[in-house]
Amino acid sequence: MNFREYRIGSRMFGAAFAISMSITLLFPSFDLAASVVSEVGLDKQLTSGWDSGWQLSDPLLNGLNKPLKVLLRKDPKSGAPMEPVYAYVYPAGTTLPNGVNHTANLGHGVEELSVKEGRIKEARKEDGVVFLIKKSDKLLNFEDKPLAYMENATATKGWTPSEVLKQAADSDILHAGSGKTMFVREGCWWCHTLLPEQTQDWQVFGAPPMLGDFNGESPTAFGSDRKGPDLLHVGSRNASREWMMLHFFNPRLVQPHSIMPRFDYLWGEVDADGKKIDFKKWRSEYDEYREGKITTPPDVPMYAKDSEIRNLIDFVINLK
C-alpha cells in the first residue's frame, strides 16, 4: 500500500461504506425501536412465546418451551362462570416473552402500563405465569381507543398455570405457540405469506398488518413468495378443524387442484384412540380412489391430542 492513491482510496471506501451502513441500519433502527406494540402484536407475542426458530431450549424445533393460549370460561379460583377471556399460560420453566424482559420493546405507554398496572416485572420463569391482555382508558392508542397492555394475572389475581389449565376443556386450549414452531420448521412460509399487501389484497386476504403488530415476535416468518394464499387472517375465513385436518392429511381430498404437500407425517405413529396409523394402506386405498376403483376416499384418522399436527392446526385456526 505504498501509493497515496490507495491510502485515499481506502479511506474513501471506509467513509462510503460507513455512511451507507448508518443510513440503512442506524437510522431505521431508531424508528423501529420507537414503535408501540398493538393489541395484535401483544397477542402474537404472548401466543408464540420467546422464539419460534432455533433456540437452545428447542434445538430440533419440536415445539418445546412454548406457552398455551387458553379460552377461559370459568374463574380459575372459584370455578364460577365468567365472561370468556383468553389467558396465555406459561407453565413453569417456559421462557417468558420478549416484552417481559425487554420492556422497552413494548413501546411508550404500553411499557409503563404493563409494568405498573400489569406487574409484569414480577413474573418468574421458575414458577410459571399466566398473562392476560388488558385495556386501559388512561391512555389511548393512535385510533383513540383504549391502549392494550400485558397483565401478569399470577401477580394481580393469583391465577397459577395449573389452576387455569384445570378449569379449561382440552378443546379450549390452543397449542398455537408450538404450532408456530411447526409453521417455521415445516417451511409453510416458503409458500404462504403472513403479509396481505397494502395495495390490492384487502378483499380476499384481509387487512395488512400495522407497525406495532410485530414487536417481540421472532421470527416474523411473514414470507416473501406466494405459491398459495396468504394466511394472516385464514382463521377468520375458515375455522373448521375438520376441513383443516383433511386438508393437511392430503390437500387433494378437499381441493383437487392444490399443489400443497401432504403433511400426514405430522400425525405421528398413532391416532386419537392410540391405534397405529397404517399410512401404507391409506395411500394405496387413496390411489384406488383416485383411479376410480372405489367411490369414496379412505377416512382420515383423527389426530392424537399431543400430535404435531394438532399444534399446527391450532396455530392456523388462531390466525384471525
Place this chain on the structure above:
Amino acid sequence: MILKYLFGKNEAIPVGSAAIFFGFSSIMWFVIGTGLGSFNAAKLAFPDFVTGTEMFAFGHMRQVHVLAVIFGWISMAFAMAMMYITPILGNTRLWSEKLGLWNCMMWNISLLLGLSLLWMGVTSGREYSDFPWPLDLAVAAFITIPLAVNVWMTIIKRRTQGIYTTNWFFAAATFMLIIVFLVGNLPEYFHLTGLTEAYMTWWFAHNVLGLWITPVAAAIAYYVIPKVTGNPLYSHRIGHLHFWSIVVFYSTPAAHHLMSAPLPEWLKSFASVEGVLILVPAIAFVSNILLTMQGKWNMFVENLEVRFTVVGVLLAIPLNMQGGFQQTRSINWYIHGTGWMVAHAHLALLGFSTFLEAAAVYLGLQTLMKRKLYSLTLGNLHFWLLLIGFSTYWISMTIAGLIQGAGKIYEVPYIDVVIAEHPYMIARWLGGTMVFSSTLIWLYNMWMTAREGTVIPAGRMPHELAYER
C-alpha cells in the same frame, strides 16, 4: 495426499492446489444444488411426487437448494477464482496454499453440516440467513474470514506496483461479506425481534447479493476477457466508477424487498430511489466489458470461456433493467411475491453470475492443471443445456409471475392462479432438469480433463491450444 498437504509445509504444496480443490468442490455443489432445485420443481409441478416423508417435503428442501447454490456453488467458485486470479494479478504466489486447503475442507464440512441440519428443519426461520447462529459463527470463522485473510495477504505481498480492478473487487467484497454476514445475523445473536428482525433479514439478503455475488462475478469478467482475448481493459476509469457505485448504490436499497411491510415510509422511498441507481454500476460494467471485446468478437463463437463470460455479461442487461425498476412502488405492487421474483432471482444467480463463475472455473482448472479441456463437444453441450434450461426456467416463471400478479390485483380465488400456473410449473421443472443434467456433463468433462486432457506446454495458455474433441 490431502493429509500430506494439510499438515505439511506450505512451500511443499504445489501452486494452485487450493484453487483446484475449490474448483472441483464448487462443481460438486453445483450438481447437488441444481439436483435439489430440479427435485423441488418436480414437487411444485406434481405435488404427489415423493410424498409423506418429512425429509422430502418441499418446505424442508427449498432452503437447502438455495444455500447449497449460494454458499456451495457460487461462493466456492468465487474462492476458486480468487485463489488463482489474485496471485496472478499480483505476479506472486497465493499467500498460503495451506490456509486455502484448510479453508476448502472446513468450508465443505461446515456447509455439509449446516445443510443437513437445515434439511432436518433446524432453522432460524429467516430467509437466506436460515442457519441458526452457532452455524453462522462457524461460517464466519471457517469460510469467510480465512478466505478474506488469504486474499488480502496475497494482495499486500504482491510484486506489482498497482492493483488491478479485479483485485480491488476481490479485496473489498471479501471484507464486505464478513461485515454483512456478522451484522446481518445480529438478530439471532441478540434476539432482536419484530420488524427489526424482518428488516435485518432482508438487509442481509440484499447485501449478500449486492456486495458479494454481484461484484465478485463482475470482477471475474474483468479478468477473463482481457486475459483470453489479449485486449487491454477498455477503461480503468469506468472500472473504478463501477466499483465505487457498487459500494455506494448497492449497499443501501435493502428495504425495497419489504415494500409492502409496515416499515418507515422514508426508508422505503429512499431504498427505491437508490435501487434505480443500480443502473450506474450496471451500465458501467456491461459497456466496459463489451467494449473490451472490440475486434475479438470471433472468440465469442470460438472460445468457450469467452462465450460463457460474455453471455453472463449480456444477461446482466435484463437483470439490472428488472432489478432497477421492479422495486419501484409503481411496479412492485404488481409483481411482489410472485413467480416473477423467483425468475429474477434465477436470472441473477443462474444466469448472470453462474455463467461468469463457470468461465472462471473452466479457465482456472485448465490453467492450473496445465491440461487442455478434454472435450469441446461436451463443453458446448454444457453451455447450451445450461442456457436453454435457464431460459426455459426464466421465461416460464416470468409468465407465471405475471399471471400471479394479475390474479393478485384482481383478487381471483387463489386456486385459479394455481391452475393457471400449472403448465409453467412443468416448464420450469423441465428447464431446471436441463440445468441439472448440464452440471453432470460438466463434472465429467472436468474430471476427464484432469485425467486425459492434453498437457499444455510451459509458457502457453489454454486458449492458445486447439480443442481436440
